[in-house]
Amino acid sequence: MGEFEHKCLNCSSTSEDRPLIVCEFKGKENWVCVRCLPILIHG
Numbered sequence: 736m737g738e739f740e741h742k743c744l745n746c747s748s749t750s751e752d753r754p755l756i757v758c759e760f761k762g763k764e765n766w767v768c769v770r771c772l773p774i775l776i777h778g
């Protein structure tokens with residue numbers, strides 16, 4: 736089960752904690768939680 740668990744690349748929150756959004760960066764799939772998404776957008 737654990738290997739299918741996605742984590743926020745910034746704060747390691749799982750979808751148990753917050754909604755996660757998938758994004759592609761440099762050809763790789765990354766998961767980011769809704770709290771960290773604005774941080775990543777604004778750099």
Ligand SMILES: [Zn+2]
Nearest residue numbers: 743746768771
């Ligand atoms: Zn996060």
